[in-house]
Amino acid sequence: MSGLFSRRRFLGLSTIGASAMFLSGCDRLAQNEKVRNVLDMAETLTKTTQRALLSQGALAREYPEADISPVFKVNGTSMPDGEEYARLLEGGFADWRLVVDGLVRQPLSLSLADLKNLPSRTQVTRHDCVEGWSAIGKWTGVPLSVVLEKVGLLPSARYVVFHCADDLGQTLGGSGRYYESLDLVDAFHPQTILAYGMNGEDLPVAHGAPLRLRVERQLGYKHAKYLLRVQATDSFAGIEGGKGGFWEDFGYEWYAGI
Ligand SMILES: Nc1nc2c(c(=O)[nH]1)N[C@H]1C(S)=C(S)[C@@H](COP(=O)(O)O)O[C@H]1N2
Numbered sequence: 001m002s003g004l005f006s007r008r009r010f011l012g013l014s015t016i017g018a019s020a021m022f023l024s025g026c027d028r029l030a031q032n033e034k035v036r037n038v039l040d041m042a043e044t045l046t047k048t049t050q051r052a053l054l055s056q057g058a059l060a061r062e063y064p065e066a067d068i069s070p071v072f073k074v075n076g077t078s079m080p081d082g083e084e085y086a087r088l089l090e091g092g093f094a095d096w097r098l099v100v101d102g103l104v105r106q107p108l109s110l111s112l113a114d115l116k117n118l119p120s121r122t123q124v125t126r127h128d129c130v131e132g133w134s135a136i137g138k139w140t141g142v143p144l145s146v147v148l149e150k151v152g153l154l155p156s157a158r159y160v161v162f163h164c165a166d167d168l169g170q171t172l173g174g175s176g177r178y179y180e181s182l183d184l185v186d187a188f189h190p191q192t193i194l195a196y197g198m199n200g201e202d203l204p205v206a207h208g209a210p211l212r213l214r215v216e217r218q219l220g221y222k223h224a225k226y227l228l229r230v231q232a233t234d235s236f237a238g239i240e241g242g243k244g245g246f247w248e249d250f251g252y253e254w255y256a257g258i
């Protein structure tokens with residue numbers, strides 16, 4: 001996993017926004033031609049940034065089934081340690097439950113059968129890991145929006161946190177368990193699903209059985225496997241290392257847009 005620490009990504013959009021704002025406040029400077037050119041450029045950049053921010057509903061690319069990768073790499077945990085997961089696996093996940101709680105009107109505990117009885121979505125998408133590999137897979141699951149509508153988010157909810165069964169034995173301020181989070185834009189995005197199927201079969205253990213997150217516009221580490229709990233919250237303070245995700249606690253970007 002050490003390779004995950006080696007790559008850093010920077011956005012720099014806020015810098016552009018700040019300089020554009022500064023320039024547009026200085027009318028006198030705009031009389032100078034050189035400054036005007038810079039101003040025009042800054043304005044174009046601002047528009048581009050705004051457009052990027054506005055297209056919150058844009059879909060990630062979906063592929064034909066013929067493009068599904070014959071081998072889909074397994075990364076991170078491939079089999080959670082411990083009695084609890086072993087027992088659930090042995091029972092075919094009949095005793096597994098997804099707890100949905102936090103800032104919701106009606107907390108729920110859902111079985112795999114409950115989730116499979118809800119409306120489903122299937123999508124063939126490309127998974128991009130921060131370590132530099134990609135793979136195309138077919139995912140089937142219940143849209144997260146369907147589950148969130150069932151529990152009813154309270155108006156104070158701003159994020160959704162995903163708690164996982166696997167303990168990685170290292171942490172920066174947390175328990176060592178893998179966890180992740182999304183804002184409500186991505187939580188309600190149509191391609192954000194809680195997947196129980198992969199390539200037409202039950203989700204394999206190595207890929208996160210019985211349930212994993214798919215959030216197709218973000219990098220692989222956001223796609224939490226081995227889900228146990230979905231928690232609505234208004235802040236990450238007091239949750240694991242406080243940065244909204246296992247790798248985020250070690251310095252990774254919280255918004256891992258592709
Ligand atoms: N619970 C859990 N989820 C996880 C991880 C993990 O170690 N534990 N690794 C992440 C990373 S870095 C990637 S790239 C993907 C890998 O998913 P895959 O094993 O299905 O390829 O899962 C993500 N979700």
Ligand SMILES: [Mo]
Pocket residue numbers: 075128129130131220221
């Ligand atoms: Mo990854």
